[in-house]
Amino acid sequence: xxxxxxxxxxxxxxxxxxxxLFELLVIPKKYHILLIIADGQITEEQKTIDAIVExxxxxxxxxxxxxGDGPWNMMDDFDNELPKRKFDNFQFVNFHTSYKGKNPxxxxxxxxxxxxxxxxxxxxxxxxxxxxxxxxRNTTV
Numbered sequence: 001x002x003x004x005x006x007x008x009x010x011x012x013x014x015x016x017x018x019x020x021l022f023e024l025l026v027i028p029k030k031y032h033i034l035l036i037i038a039d040g041q042i043t044e045e046q047k048t049i050d051a052i053v054e055x056x057x058x059x060x061x062x063x064x065x066x067x068g069d070g071p072w073n074m075m076d077d078f079d080n081e082l083p084k085r086k087f088d089n090f091q092f093v094n095f096h097t098s099y100k101g102k103n104p105x106x107x108x109x110x111x112x113x114x115x116x117x118x119x120x121x122x123x124x125x126x127x128x129x130x131x132x133x134x135x136x137r138n139t140t141v
Contacts, residue, residue: 029130031059031120032061033061034061034062034063035065036065037065038075039066039067039068041072042074052089052090053084059128061120062091063113064090065112066093067096072094076092079092086126087123088118091116093112
């Protein structure tokens with residue numbers, strides 16, 4: 001069993017880690033992207049749904065990359081059909097179908113990150129971020 005303090009690999013990742021992860025996000029009110037690499041089907045569907053819905057109360061985007069042979073039907077449902085969320089906070093990308101074409105790295109990156117700008121705008125509009133995280137117009141990069 002592999003463990004990093006948030007979750008152990010042999011446990012359902014969303015259910016086991018979500019409470020501790022959300023507790024870490026409440027105080028700083030900073031934007032985070034949770035990247036999960038999965039190689040198979042979710043085993044506890046309702047607990048996973050509940051965790052994804054609860055995550056929509058926090059400034060976090062969840063990206064799941066499917067690297068195994070799935071099946072990925074449930075991940076597609078999580079990505080498109082969870083109406084109880086406050087915003088669309090979940091993106092599923094099947095690595096094998098998105099890593100293709102002349103520029104497979106670019107294709108994969110585009111598929112994985114395409115929803116981040118809209119998610120970030122929504123998170124800001126919902127007031128989930130502290131004022132110190134919102135960039136000033138007078139700031140030069």
